[in-house]
Amino acid sequence: VTPAGSSQRSTLPRAPGSVALARRAVEQHADALTDDELDVARLLVSELVTNAIRHGEGEIALSMEIDERRARFEVRDDHGHRARRRRVVGAEGGFGLNLVDTLASRWGVDEHNAGVWFELERPVRDASHHPTGEATGPLEMMRSALAPPPWSRWWLVGAGLAGVLLAIDALLGDAPIVSALFVLPPLLCAALGRWGDTAAVALLSFSLALVHTIVNGFGSRPAVVLLTIAMAGALTVLVAVLRAAADVNLRRFGLLSAVADVGNTAMSLDDAVARLLDMLSPAFADVAILEAAVGGPVRRLGLRPAGLDPVAVDAELRSASPTSAIHVPLRARGETIGTLSMLLGASGRTYSRSDVTFAEVFGGRAAVVLDNAGLTSELYAAERQLDAVLDGLAEAVTVMDADGRQVYANDAAVELLRLESADELLEAEPGAMMQRFAVYNEAGEPIELHDLPAYRALAGEKDPPPLLVRNIVKATGEERWLLNKTTNITDAEGRIVRIANVIEDVTEAKRGELAQRLLAEASDALASSLDYELTLQRVAEVAVPLLADWCAVDLPGDDGIVQPVAVAHIDPDKVALARRLRSRYPVRLDDPEGLSLVLRGGPSLVVADVADEELVAYARDAEHLEMLRATGMASLMIVPLEAGGEAVGALTLARTDSLRRFDEADLRLAEELGRRAGTAVLNARLYTERSAIAATLQRGLLPPALRERPGFTLATAYRAAGELNEVGGDFYDSFNTDEGWMLVVGDVAGHGAEAAALTALARYTLRSTGQLTGDPARAVQQLNATLRDLPRLSLCTAVCAHLRGRGRVDRMAMSLASCGHPHPLILRDGELSEVGASGPVAGAFDDGEWPCTSLELHTGDMLVLYTDGVVDTVGTQDRFGEARLRRALRTPAAPDPRTLVDHVMAQLDAFQDGPQRDDTAIVVLRFDGVD
């Protein structure tokens, strides 16, 4: 059965005016309470709010739950601040706590030590029914152990004085004035402040006066005098008794206030125990013992007087045989945690009934104090350990409460968030820290507070995924990559009470990754084409947006103007602007500064923060300035495209976001990119030049086919080693002579452009000498002489065959000369034979003999001329060799020159392992007979 009830929660600012606001809230909400209940509720809420304002932190939450049976009020700091460690137990001073304790049915401090609650039973008990408010008679109070000892020597003095008065009265007889003097002894005691003595002496004194009068008869004394004396005596007794009772009350009150003060002060358990025991002994007890389970099993926390030997104390107590003792349970948070024992003996005092009640109240309060001291000790110890662990972490850890307030930050977080101290974060408004940073995700989109995992968790999302952000410190432009992870700390009901945010600085790793990605993509781009302008455009596009918002590549032009060859911008509209800027305001290579300086071999240029004044200073006119401003450059780097230690161009990188300033790491990366691009530019240039030369030479050196010769069938194959552009060292040629024609096959040592030039020289030397002399031996001799004239050692092998079309139709005269060249082969009737004799390789020696061999070709003979590239072709195990060549030449059943050439080339292809290493040339000539 749920009793009809209501609850309400209000939040109040931490300001004195809130005390009244809290009362208004009580009045509005607690209309179901009776007037008396409302009075109490108003007063106690006022006390608790006052206390919270004085000792707490942050806003104050007041919650009220009222049903038919009870009204519960709680006041707490509405603030998960670290400073909540501070004690907020108890109410305002001693009186506040006293009031709460007196008027509330129950009260306590919540387990987080952040709030104080009280309950009123309904119908609320009248305050006077509460133990401490119990109407205790003054005589009862005088019996209290706290009352001053009733009897003292002043009692004897007073009694003696009364006896003397009695004697005087007896001697003088019937003197009314003497009777009146009986008021003196009690007055004397009263004047000395001995209320117990006063009451006793007054009683004795007036009893004597009365007895004396009655025994002697009234005599001449008027009845009115006697009556007056009696009444004055009674009054004096009464006042003395009341006064003594009030003293006891005041002392009790003082003790309770003192306990409250202990509760209001953060102190260790030992200090709290000592303070409590000192209050009790000797004022209220001859021996006081505190035993409780605080921060461990039940143990004796302390006893008074301090001199007692703790081990012998029990025996001591037994021997001292206490005359009066009180043991009260110590109860905190609904559990009995120990006992408080108070004993009287030596002082002769005894405890009264009201002392027991007082002891219970004192014990209840002491229990709360001890419990809190224990909790505080444990809390401090736990927090100290946690702090030490967290402060030792390299990762930044911050903790916020369920309202989004930061309550903790470890040392690493203080460092990472660029704070002076943790308090700076804790005192900031939620999210205020975010203003100091510009935060983006990996794609470069801005990140808001509510995108961060911790705030997503705060908004109720379960296990938000970690988030990697690029975080820029606005004040310095410093860029960091931070990985944000979050963990929730929930209470027993699964509600979030704390959200821990772990921030890992992954800048190094992330930057390394970005640099690798940039360089890898740039390398791909650089390798993609040998057209360097296209390549540089691709490099610029790789740099945007990974490294910069704007990238341009410039090369020095022939006309003294810096040539922009590539530009990329994160905003495509700006690309046109950048081009326009450079065409309208060209940069000259001899400009003293900036781009031109870098192009002339100057160091890299970094302007981390481009100030407008610099643009103004740089601009040539207003339009220029306007265009420069429109580019939006905020941070700028110019690095050389470096190759072989020289700047072959320049890479300009700019960022438009003023928060992303270029730093050292960016510069290193840009310079590396510049080196790679520079090498690529150099290679591309060399390639372009070489390609042009090679193509020209090749066109001249390699006639696609030899001229048809009547009576002969010719077939050739030529294959240069390496890339297409590599000019081969092999050549062949045919030309007319006076007597017929000459066929030449040669091989120049070396490759490339130089070899090509040599080839041309060899070829034309052979041609011109051959044509002029018609003597192959003279031709190779002249080749030797020509090559020897060259400044560098240049070698060439060649074979010249002079076919003289004279004589019989079925015979052809041929003369051969060779300089170090493989011997020609003749295939006749399926038989292969080497022909000719060779002299030394041309270019090797100044002198030499190059014999001329004369022979006849028969109809159907095939002459095979080849270069050593054929026999030197490398297979998996050995070279192709002459034996394989001969086999290949004999294989075809019905050989003709084309078939033979193709077959040999096919055999070479099949044999060859890996790339071709040398030029290969083969010429097959068949004599068909002359008509």
Add this chain to the structure above:
Amino acid sequence: METMSGTTARADGFEMTERREGDTVVLTLVGELDLASVGTVQQRLAELRDAGSPVILDLDRLTFMDSTGIRMLLSACQDADAHEWKFQVTRGSGRVRHLLSVVQIADRLPYTDGAAM
């Protein structure tokens, strides 16, 4: 006869008026005395104490008072003892009297009618 000095201090729900009766300054507290309003009274009491003016604090028209007020009264009593300053209070409104009795100091204050101390 009473002469009004015309000094009035106000706060929300609280008002303090001051008048003189011969040498004595009578401070009348009206409304609710709590943390928000106690400062005004304390400050004025301190001034009057330093000036040596006898003071009567009129608590009869207070509709609310909490322990903040009690603290102020006790501290004024201590000052009175220490500085030989004449400080007295009236019996107070019903709520005030009830509060003082709950904390058992009702009979320890220097009342204007001289009933105690």
